[in-house]
Amino acid sequence: MIFLPKGISVKENINPARVNLPESLKKLQKAGFSGYLRFASSAGNGVVLFDAGRMVSVLRQEGAGVKRGAEALTDLFEFSMEGRMALHIYRLSSPLVARINGLLQAPARYRDQEVKLIDFRGLLTKLKSESFSGGILVYADERVALIFYEKGEPLGFFNDGSGEIETTADLSMSVARLPGARITLLNAPAQPEAAPSDLLETVDPGALWLEARSRVARRMKARQSEIERKKALQEEEIRQKVLAFLKDVASRHLGKMGVALAEKEFEKALGEGRKVSAEVVEEFCRGIARTAKLVAGPSTVNAMLLEIRSGAAKLL
């Protein structure tokens, strides 16, 4: 249900991370805005519906799950702050908003059915015989159309770029003909709720904004520590690889004492909190060259250093 036709564009592709959303919602309230805000992301979508300045509905969908009201609004704030969403604002007429709001509250009868796999005409006949009231949402790629039904009869159509309920069916049907087109069938009360309450009067967007901010901060902190943990693991892995390589080379040239020398000189070269780098390897070479002289001659030591330098360069 989150796929709504676009309506009359007010603003599109805004990065909501740069917008103070509670203030924007207040402005829309003051301006008596009718229409909806669409929050889009690859992970899920959200819709905030306004009717004459009243925020009548907030939905967030992620996968099969749908959240509503304050919970949904906090999520939308949260994902907006993280820069994971694009915000589009569309103007609609108040009667259209009222119809859509009715559908947003309704449970889906069928969801995401592929048009080519169903008998569309047969379905329309069945809906007529059942005196179906609700809507058929037809969508393919970015194009969406909504057909309103009341007591088995099509009441009107809401197509992309339109702010009103239209009476022509052509565009809606053309979406249904697009490859991969799908429909969702939504039940709705025969008459939309007379005057839905203004959510801005019952929830405090400022407080939700702060809650979302703290959630984002917590998540970012967790993400940061996860990144650092992964980085540390990665560095440790490189460290172990390089050390294993150094021990192997030293062992081949200096025997088992070479292994001990390599471990000791590597620890010395790493010092306190240094990462494995070309400089560390160079320092290691200087150190082991000094001590290896006690157990091997220059030609052996030089051959070992040559192998270490070329091999370590490949590992780093």
Next chain:
Amino acid sequence: MEWKVIQLILWLIAGIVSFYFSLGNARVWTSIALGFFLILIGEFIPQAIPFLPGIEVPYIMAMSMVVGTIAILLLSHGFQEYYVFSRTLELEGRRRNVYFVTAAVIAASLVFLLINPTPTERTLEIIRVVENANWVFLSLINIDLIRKIYLNVQDSPISKGFLAFLAVFFFIVLWKGSELYIQVYALQELAMEYPFRYHFSLLVHNVGSVLASITVGATFIYLARVLR
């Protein structure tokens, strides 16, 4: 050719080789190589006396024995350092300091001799016994130390050098031990009474000295080839 001449020539070669080795190698070898070099001075000035006229001065005799004692102390110190290095892989000190300290100890020993009465035959004999006793017991300790060093550096390029040092100290024990035996039991004076013991001990002493000098020279030549 007399035993003394053979020993003198061989120890001269061994001493030169070991001193040359001490110059161009890692610090830890300085004490060991210098110790073997001091054998040349400490042991073979007395051997060379018949060929160096006017050297019978008791002070020179006493000093040569003191230098001989310093030689085994220096050798033992060197092997201890190497053992510590083979265990901890840590090495400190400077080659220059080893030379200076050795020279200072020799100088202090000389001063000690000069400020005391001229050494008599008995004094020289006691100094000689002390020197030989030091050589025998420290050589035995060094054999154990070198065995441990060998186990630590077993498969390194230098490891065979320590096997050679084991042989060196084995021959030194024979060389010095047999002389100590002769001295302790005064076999020289009892040669008529115990001819076999005396002559066998003397043979062991001479053969031990020759073999020790050969193994010292050969060991340092081998080490020089491995380490340079």
